[in-house]
Amino acid sequence: xxxxxxxxxxxxxWAILSPxxxxxxxxxxGSLIFKMLSYPVMESLYQVFVSPxxxxxxxxxxxxxxxxxIIIGLGLIFCFKANIWNIGAEGQFILGTLxxxxxxxxxxETKTYMLLFSMFIIGFIGGAIWASIPAILKVRxxxxxxxxxxxxxxxxxxxxxxxxxxxxxxxMSFGFPLSKVYPDGAIISKVDFPFIGFLGQFHYGIFIILxxxxxxxxxxxxxxxxxxxxxxxxSTKASEFAGFNKNKITFYVLLVSGGLSGVAGVVxxxxxxxxxxxxxxxxxxxxxxxxxxxxxxxxxxVVIAGIIIATAKLGADNAQMVLGIPKxxxxxxxxxxxxxxxxxxxxxKYKISIRKDN
Amino acid sequence: xxxxxxxxxxxxxxxxxxxLYTSAYAKxxxxxxxxxxxxxxxxxxxxxxxxxxxxxxxxxxVEISIVENVPEGPDATRVxxxxxxxxxxxxxxxxxxxMEPTLKVAKEFPNVKFEHMTGYKRTKNVATGNIRxxxxxxxxxxxxxxxxxxxxxxxxxxxxxxEVIMGINAFAQGLRSVNKKATISVIWAxxxxxxxxxxxxxxxxxxxxxxxxxxxxxxxxxLQIAEKNGALGFGQSTDMGAFAPKAQLFASVNNWGPYYIxxxxxxxDGKWNTGDGPDHWAGNTWGGLSTNMLTLSSFSNMPSxxxxxxxEAHDGIKSGKLKIFAGPLKTNDGKEIIGAGKTLDDGAxxxxxxxxxxxxxxxxx
Numbered sequence: 068x069x070x071x072x073x074x075x076x077x078x079x080x081w082a083i084l085s086p087x088x089x090x091x092x093x094x095x096x097g098s099l100i101f102k103m104l105s106y107p108v109m110e111s112l113y114q115v116f117v118s119p120x121x122x123x124x125x126x127x128x129x130x131x132x133x134x135x136x137i138i139i140g141l142g143l144i145f146c147f148k149a150n151i152w153n154i155g156a157e158g159q160f161i162l163g164t165l166x167x168x169x170x171x172x173x174x175x176e177t178k179t180y181m182l183l184f185s186m187f188i189i190g191f192i193g194g195a196i197w198a199s200i201p202a203i204l205k206v207r208x209x210x211x212x213x214x215x216x217x218x219x220x221x222x223x224x225x226x227x228x229x230x231x232x233x234x235x236x237x238x239m240s241f242g243f244p245l246s247k248v249y250p251d252g253a254i255i256s257k258v259d260f261p262f263i264g265f266l267g268q269f270h271y272g273i274f275i276i277l278x279x280x281x282x283x284x285x286x287x288x289x290x291x292x293x294x295x296x297x298x299x300x301x302s303t304k305a306s307e308f309a310g311f312n313k314n315k316i317t318f319y320v321l322l323v324s325g326g327l328s329g330v331a332g333v334v335x336x337x338x339x340x341x342x343x344x345x346x347x348x349x350x351x352x353x354x355x356x357x358x359x360x361x362x363x364x365x366x367x368x369v370v371i372a373g374i375i376i377a378t379a380k381l382g383a384d385n386a387q388m389v390l391g392i393p394k395x396x397x398x399x400x401x402x403x404x405x406x407x408x409x410x411x412x413x414x415x416k417y418k419i420s421i422r423k424d425n
Numbered sequence: 426x427x428x429x430x431x432x433x434x435x436x437x438x439x440x441x442x443x444x445l446y447t448s449a450y451a452k453x454x455x456x457x458x459x460x461x462x463x464x465x466x467x468x469x470x471x472x473x474x475x476x477x478x479x480x481x482x483x484x485x486x487v488e489i490s491i492v493e494n495v496p497e498g499p500d501a502t503r504v505x506x507x508x509x510x511x512x513x514x515x516x517x518x519x520x521x522x523x524m525e526p527t528l529k530v531a532k533e534f535p536n537v538k539f540e541h542m543t544g545y546k547r548t549k550n551v552a553t554g555n556i557r558x559x560x561x562x563x564x565x566x567x568x569x570x571x572x573x574x575x576x577x578x579x580x581x582x583x584x585x586x587x588e589v590i591m592g593i594n595a596f597a598q599g600l601r602s603v604n605k606k607a608t609i610s611v612i613w614a615x616x617x618x619x620x621x622x623x624x625x626x627x628x629x630x631x632x633x634x635x636x637x638x639x640x641x642x643x644x645x646x647x648l649q650i651a652e653k654n655g656a657l658g659f660g661q662s663t664d665m666g667a668f669a670p671k672a673q674l675f676a677s678v679n680n681w682g683p684y685y686i687x688x689x690x691x692x693x694d695g696k697w698n699t700g701d702g703p704d705h706w707a708g709n710t711w712g713g714l715s716t717n718m719l720t721l722s723s724f725s726n727m728p729s730x731x732x733x734x735x736x737e738a739h740d741g742i743k744s745g746k747l748k749i750f751a752g753p754l755k756t757n758d759g760k761e762i763i764g765a766g767k768t769l770d771d772g773a774x775x776x777x778x779x780x781x782x783x784x785x786x787x788x789x790x
Contacts, residue, residue, distance in 0.1 A: 122510075125507075128503050132500075132503075243586055267503065268503060335499070338499075340525075346497070346498065349500070384492055384503075384507065385507070387491070387493065388492055388507060388508060394462075394494050
């Protein structure tokens with residue numbers, strides 16, 4: 068039997084070195100794979116790892132791709148720190164988008180600045196309501212929140228499908244399940260950089276991360292509720308002795324996490340699609356779970372993790388465009404990168420020993 | 426020493442590679458954006474075959490980049506823009522959902538030509554391409570009408586949009602040209618590609634007594650179910666005979682190659698255009714049997730007299746003698762669309778939101 072014992076002293080030297088080694092191993096094994104499939108090794112590595120940084124607009128697009136992942140991931144920190152397993156961020160993302168989008172389409176006359184502002188509030192509430200269902204069931208009936216939140220993803224998918232096919236379908240869409248285009252006030256515009264102009268799809272919504280990230284760091288590390296979450300997560304009993312209200316914590320971590328997923332949806336759809344369609348999320352809610360863990364449940368870590376994942380995706384696209392490497396091959400790369408990064412972290416935190424069973 | 430050598434090479438290749446991509450001037454650079462992978466054996470595979478025909482036709486005169494599995498959202502915009510930035514001179518975006526992303530990027534790159542399948546919005550540098558799929562469906566209807574024993578035809582549609590509805594109606598016209606008793610019932614899968622849902626729909630049709638199945642979705646799942654249950658059916662987009670050797674009567678095969686080749690030739694000769702005529706719906710490229718953009722795979726699993734009838738229908742459409750939507754036409758609830766002696770024009774086809782006689786039920790609104 069393999070045993071994991073937490074290391075008493077965690078070396079900060081290894082904490083920094085372990086991700087570097089992980090990336091090194093990924094590159095090494097990846098090169099072997101490219102070699103085996105007879106793709107040019109250096110060129111392939113360049114496309115996967117370096118090309119996403121090779122032009123300003125490509126770098127901008129990394130942030131665009133990472134934006135929804137980071138916002139959802141920031142919300143998930145709350146849940147995962149408290150040992151509450153919210154797997155349904157995808158559904159909360161969809162519901163937040165749907166609520167905010169419906170508002171924009173039904174009240175297009177709202178004053179411009181009020182419209183977008185209201186959409187953020189409504190998106191947050193929409194996501195929070197969706198997350199409150201597993202919260203209520205967990206608190207009242209002790210139902211497993213993993214199952215409930217996951218299953219609600221599929222409910223949300225079918226719900227938005229129904230809405231854009233029926234009530235909100237654009238009569239001019241020739242029967243395609245698409246809503247009307249949002250009014251101008253509901254669109255998050257692209258950033259027009261002075262002297263440079265537009266960079267890829269880079270939009271104002273990305274700046275939300277700059278506000279959210281330090282705020283959440285302060286909340287988790289410097290406030291009492293943040294402290295409660297951490298204690299609750301590491302030991303339920305200890306937090307009960309301390310008199311923390313278990314139900315209240317469960318409830319609000321889920322609400323915050325769901326709400327932020329909803330906000331991510333508002334940003335993504337208002338900036339990039341400008342209308343509702345049956346598919347508004349492309350697995351962001353699930354990928355964000357990886358982002359949250361890869362970022363070690365630290366807000367700044369989540370930002371970096373989001374950028375790493377986005378880079379891998381963009382690199383995969385470039386590799387296909389330039390060298391014709393299919394996405395299944397670059398997918399292996401992504402998988403290896405995650406595996407080694409998480410394995411490195413585990414080895415750094417735990418001592419692993421093999422013990423014979425009695 | 427060897428280690429350092431590798432390092433230097435890495436460093437140099439990183440420095441140099443951005444310049445490598447801009448040097449290939451003589452070749453025409455062509456980009457393709459795929460919705461799924463060619464492994465779908467349907468829609469995207471048909472485009473892949475078209476791409477291979479381009480390669481064969483132009484050889485080293487073209488340089489082709491493809492990106493597969495591009496979701497119809499922000500990723501599409503980024504990928505299309507990236508293809509434009511990398512110097513592709515003509516970019517084929519092969520799914521309806523790429524319409525807005527294509528238009529968005531086209532605005533930023535006025536010198537790059539875009540060909541979007543199968544949308545309806547065109548601008549100075551965005552042309553559209555489509556296939557008259559419905560022509561093949563008429564022939565399917567003829568075969569179905571002659572082969573059915575239960576007089577029940579099961580039809581699986583993707584979405585209730587005019588393109589799919591005109592296919593159902595063309596099928597009904599073919600069916601009723603040989604068999605007035607048979608009827609078509611339609612199940613909407615609400616997806617273009619989902620083998621599980623398509624298989625479920627096929628099972629429902631068979632359970633309700635249908636012995637001939639037709640589809641306007643992309644996977645071979647329906648035919649596989651037909652094969653297992655002793656029913657017959659038609660393949661979609663590509664020849665699916667390998668998946669159902671005993672069930673496939675024939676397949677309507679999308680042949681994008683000639684269209685791709687035509688447009689790339691036009692570009693090379695400096696004659697590329699969107700061909701926007703007075704008839705907006707006809708677009709510049711809407712080819713069918715007569716231009717070989719639609720072909721039928723070989724007729725199988727049917728007696729030779731049925732195959733002969735099918736061939737006659739095929740030849741009639743190809744030569745233009747047989748008009749599929751010739752009056753008198755009536756909807757299935759008795760409203761007259763056009764009288765005798767008239768034929769529906771292309772615009773009317775794109776406005777179809779009704780079923781013709783022979784189809785049961787109503788178009789979902």
